[in-house]
Amino acid sequence: MRTFLTIMFSLAGLSLAQAHAFLDHAEPRVGSTVKGSPSVVKAWFTEELEPAFSKIQVFDATGKEIDKKDVKVDSADKSLMSVSVPNLPAGAYKVVWSAVAVDTHHTTGTFTFKVTSP
């Protein structure tokens, strides 16, 4: 039993090291309040992402998408996805992300942050 599990997991860990991508952390931080508008919203994930099928959007309190729709996955750090935003007035914002890991596992999620006047 021990030998079987050891071999199975050793092989799996070495050759199949991909899984679902979940949010690790973000900038602005999840649930945070920031002074002044950020210029970009960044989200780091637990796996490398497939750029063609991953996206991140930012919505204002009325539900209108306000990001610049220039989503990109960082070429040097494929676990980092970002999108630019215009100068955001004070208010609450919702980030919606959809991540496809390089092994095609698909996950989605949301979080919010607030902006106050600088």
Place this chain on the structure above:
Amino acid sequence: MKKIIQGAAIACAITIPTAPALVRAHGLEGDRFFPPTPLTDDPFAVDELSLPEIQYNPATASRELDVSGAFTKEIFPKFALNLSDTYINLNPKGGPAQDGFSPLGFNAKYQLWEVPEHEFIFSIGSDFTLGGTGSKALPSYSYYTTYTPNIYFGKGFNELPDGLKFFRPLAFTGVAGYDLYANAAASNALEWSGSLQYSIPYLQEHVEDAGIPRPLRDMIPLVEFQMTTPTNKDAVPTTGSINPGVLWEGKYCQISLEASIPLNSQSGPAVGGLFQVQIFIDDLFPKVFGHPLFGSDESNNETTSDK
């Protein structure tokens, strides 16, 4: 037994170094991840492997050690079949030990209703325990098959207002079923269990990044209960246990540790415990598992990222 425990520990120890970050699989509904828990069958019909689950009750008349294994395979989108069995070791005080396998257990489950924005899922299914397939050495041996139609549900607390946002990581899962014995003389019973969970990953990812470090941020404290209420006229009262514990979510496996506190004297005289390793086979072997045998799972992917 010792070898099995060692094997499980080694298996997870090997996966931990390859898992610098948390990744969970299986049941998501909206932002909510509903982990498989040891005593409350989760409402998701997805590929799962539980190996082993070890339950120890040291203070019953026969000190009991159970080692269980279960495998679930999604056959059609949102419909899965499960096979399980348990190796039971009884050590009666003053008597010889008794060992053997329990009857084979089967389960069929279908995800009937999902509302991702409300983190809600409702499923239906049935357990089948095949009479005559267990070890005759065990006192619980029975020739009679048991059918247990079940309902399953899960609900997250995501709708709580901002003033109560730190309660949003709470979620509840439950199962209720009714044992129907093929033998009319046997006592039918209502089986009901549930779990109340507080997900630290949910807090960090969806409510507020409180800067909680790993491995704490990968943990889900919970309380489970598992009850049996016989329905025959001369039946004993409800028996069961309350089980506080914690789950740890790794990249390829989940480890659960729970205490088992008897509900009353009929349930047992002292505290026991259980340990479970849940292996995320769809992450380990994505080309083999994580897909229904027949049909497309695209619609399931959009609402529950369990593939």
